[in-house]
Amino acid sequence: MLRHLKPLALASLSLALLAPAPTPAAPRDGGDRLRMVPGRHLPYEYVVKKGDTLWDIAARFLKNPWQWPEIWERNSYITNPDLIYPGDLLVFDQRDGMLKLKVVRAGPQARALPLEAIPTVRAELILPFLNRPGIATDEELKHLPYVLASKDARVIFGQHDVVYARGFDADAAQRYDVVRLGPELVDPGSRRVLGHRLDHLGVAEVLDDGPVRRLRIVEAYQEIRPGDRLLPQPARTGLHFMPRAPAQAVNGVLFAAEQSVNELGQGAVGIINLGTQAGVEPGQVLTVYRSGRRIDDPVTGKPVVLPEEAIGTVMVFRPFARVSYVLVMDSIQAIRLGDSVRSPAAGERQARLER
Template sequence: MRKLLYALAASLLLITFTAQAAPEFRSDHPERYTVVKGDTLWDISGRFLNNPWYWPEIWHVNPQVENPHLIYPGDVLALVYIDGEARVTKVTSRGVEKLSPQVRSEPLGTPIPAIPLDAISSFLSEARIVDPETLQQAPYVLEGEDSRIITGAGDRVYVRGEKPADKVGIYRRSKVFNDPQTGEFLGLEARSIARGNVTAENGDVLTVSITRSSEEVRIGDRLLVQEDRRINTQFQPSAPARQVEGQMISVEGGVNQIGQYDVVAINRGTREGLEAGNVLAVFQAGNLVRDPVTDETIELPSERAGLLMVFRAYEKVSYGLVLQASRVLSIGDKVRNP
């Protein structure tokens, strides 16, 4: 009997969760909205929905529009009803777009991004997750030209090791990520210092001309194949495909207090089903208090305190941008499905 009651309770919880997992339109949502330069897909989703991560479920793709998943400044979006369900789609002054094949006479311009690119663009070019062996075995800087130990853009450096490619990135070991709960090694963050071209080989000594640098190149910095760091602007805000629970384990810049538009690392990645565009709620850890009656130490419940969106996912670690923060966030705060 008890097992039957447990099964019924679990079923009710699942039904409740499923019922709640649906787009919820704002009471003040617009009937039409004209996209302007500077908008992000997250901003627009928030104009229509209380839960913007359900945008994919309300977006109606017009199959007769070129690049139908992209939204550009000047596009008009409107709320329409299709088979009785509210949807948002591109429209013109004549209604829903019905385009026949033709050559567009005006340039498209740049589609709006999912999140503010100026908040993450520099970070995307400066960090990557690698395994320690890859970095340890990579070619390393011996010295700069004229025996200098610190060099920058426009200089040459001498490197020892096997050439990884003609175009290379110069990286420096940064943070080691371990799971705060299990201690599992999650990855090593390598910070990009410079980019360059291999211009000569003399045995296992390479000459590298530095074409761009974010800081000084030092002896011991490592060469890796230059990673393609083009920013994907086409992902959509979405809820993770399955239940995810993790923690924020690092923040870019090493600050103590985390707020809106800070870049954070979390201890969950593609193996847990995360992908770019997934939105997670941030829960501030509850305080530890002493029970005055039993003298036990009790952890108070976590409280929802913000939202973040994953913009880059590796196997065990993901980077996300904090989009909302109702209070100061900290390393160790929990993340889970919104």
């Protein structure tokens, strides 16, 4: 019995991620630019299982997993194309020269317990980076309220202490992350400071109103001091995102990592020198390129730079003003700090993985 249609998405995360999918590009040269993974024969069926991710399912079918939204665009009868559940049956087939997808699910008797939609990626890889303050620019920090003092003239504060703070605006929040300026993030090309990592010191709740307010420190991970900044905690709305290519041309560098490493593998988190000011959004997928080596031509003796190579794929999952956290989705060799990132081109993932 055919099962009722049901849509695809990221399970609720503790930070809102909103990324509407852009209108997909039209097929080029009259053909279908979507391609199945080599060795798959149509029609191809797959039953979604608990533990699956959207990226893994897309990579199971498509040479370019980031083209998944184009599949959904071809199914106009699906009203919310960003939710897939364990037990859903995915059927890939080809009609009129176009790759098509049908999503069907079992009747209510097959769902004894409520199910959560499958995540885009393994949540444990990115949740630590969504649950902490992250990165801020100098301009942003200037406008944040800050810890002023305590009533007993102490200069070190901890959990349960009540402190005074100032610098609040009219629509101030009730709960804040207490942060301190961390290391600079410097653009490798321009040498401009793109922002600062923020050390997460604790959490504080506002007790009253006024230009100078009392706050209680409800969590303390490090010593808190006068001058430490207060960053409003984001609303935990659990919105969804879908992997896709950027609508605009994107060209940047992966220049930092969240750990003290120079090389990144699949599942690692890095930082690129592009953020919301450059139009970067959660869910956008970028190709990582390694510059070619410089050698001496064995015939002419003159220096030659070998062509660059595509070596991996990253996905933006948390953008800031000038930088973004990215997750390494796949790679054929270790990704190094200094490798470039650009908008993907159709077919390049096939070329990387089939060499």
